[in-house]
Amino acid sequence: MxxxxxxxxxxxxxxxxxxxxxxxxxxxxxxxxxxxxxxxxxxxxxxxxxxxxxxxxxxxxxxxxxxxxxxxxxxIKTLGAAALKQIVTVLQQHPLNAFFFTDHQVFYTGALPSYFQHSDHNRIASPNPHDYIKVPSLPALLDHSAEIINGIIIAEDQVAELNAINQQFAAMPAAFVVSSSQPNNIELIPQHSxxxxxxxxxxxxxxxxxxxxxxxxxxxxxxxxxxxxxxxxxxxxxxxxxxxxxxxxxxxxxxxxxxxxxxxxxxxxxxxxxxx
Structure with a gap:
């Protein structure tokens, strides 16, 4: 049928x-x-x-x-170098956790929260420990601009910082789409996605x-x-x-x-x- x-x-x-x-x-x-x-x-x-x-x-x-x-x-659509550069510029001004994804990898610069760590039971990201790649700095993410599909910024108790980031993104020429699945995050998505x-x-x-x-x-x-x-x-x-x-x-x-x-x-x- x-x-x-x-x-x-x-x-x-x-x-x-x-x-x-x-x-x-x-x-x-x-x-x-x-x-x-x-x-x-x-x-x-x-x-x-x-x-x-x-x-x-x-x-x-x-x-x-x-x-x-x-x-x-x-x-597959990727964020692209122009969008990622805008995002990195803003994040350098705000000390919040941010994570960037390929279809199976997680790039990060700060601490890795328990809900993103590899676990067959968690399943929020990848169960493979080799898929978690710490980069030395935010600008180093630009080296992966051809691979990165999307990202997320998470602020558990820093709502003011999150709002400030949203305002800065809104004032920029649109190179990516901003969304949210929960009040504590900003999701970063390629244009026309x-x-x-x-x-x-x-x-x-x-x-x-x-x-x-x-x-x-x-x-x-x-x-x-x-x-x-x-x-x-x-x-x-x-x-x-x-x-x-x-x-x-x-x-x-x-x-x-x-x-x-x-x-x-x-x-x-x-x-x-x-x-x-």
Whole structure:
């Protein structure tokens, strides 16, 4: 049976719980609809990390906030030297942790937090210890400008610094896109990228339109997906600002919100969604 729907799911706060697990119920539900719908994870994580989760459910991959994705062939966009130079210039003025990613490597200059360290249980980044590369300085990142796909700046208790960085980025000529998955971070994405852009490319490649597309997310970096799918679903644990941008709100990630929404909206259609 040829799939007639597309389903895109953010990972953290959406598909997995705090322990990085997909529940047995959600896995079972995805398997139940595997002939009817084509499933993808759509995440800010690097490709290698996204693949660990995607492989559990046989899903396709949108990673690095849409900068790398599978649409027949793998598509990759990089930040580029001009964008990386702007980012490095600003970061030299603010002592915050920043991390930059290829499809499987993590470049960093400061301390490596526990949630980025290699671990089969953590899975936020790469499980391979050799994929973590400390560079001697921020300018040294420019030597890797041809490889770096995206980055993230994290400030656990330095919100004022984070806001100052955002303001500086906003005043610059646009060479990259700024997003956020949580209030404590700034995500740095190549121009003409984003989850929505990747989804549109996959819709074109599969011939499945927005009327048969489901997207699930909980963060600010998921909002652009809501504009390319008729079934735009915010998780119950999403902030009110995210929920108001969605067409639907489902249960939380801990309540199997994805599974319950699919069970409520897919079975009756038998491959044809009713828009009435």
């Amino acid at each position: 040829t799939p007639k729907q597309l389903v895109f799911m953010d990972i953290d706060g959406t598909l997995v719980d705090e322990q990085q697990h997909i529940s047995a119920f959600t896995k079972q539900t995805i398997r139940q609809f595997s002939d009817q719908a084509r499933f993808y994870v759509a995440t800010g994580r690097m490709y290698a990390s996204a693949k660990i989760i995607a492989d559990e459910i046989g899903a396709g991959i949108i990673a690095s906030n849409g900068s790398i994705f599978d649409a027949g062939t793998r598509q 984003g989850k929505a852009s990747a989804i549109k490319a996959i819709q074109t490649a599969t011939g499945i339109d927005r009327h048969h597309t489901f997207v699930f997310g909980d963060g600010d970096n998921d909002v652009d997906m809501f504009g390319v799918a008729d079934y735009a679903v915010a998780m119950g644990n999403a902030t009110p600002a995210v929920q108001v941008r969605a067409q639907y709100v489902t249960g939380t990630n801990e309540q199997d919100g994805i599974a319950h929404f699919l069970l409520a909206h897919l079975p009756a259609e038998k491959g044809s969604i009713n828009h009435g």
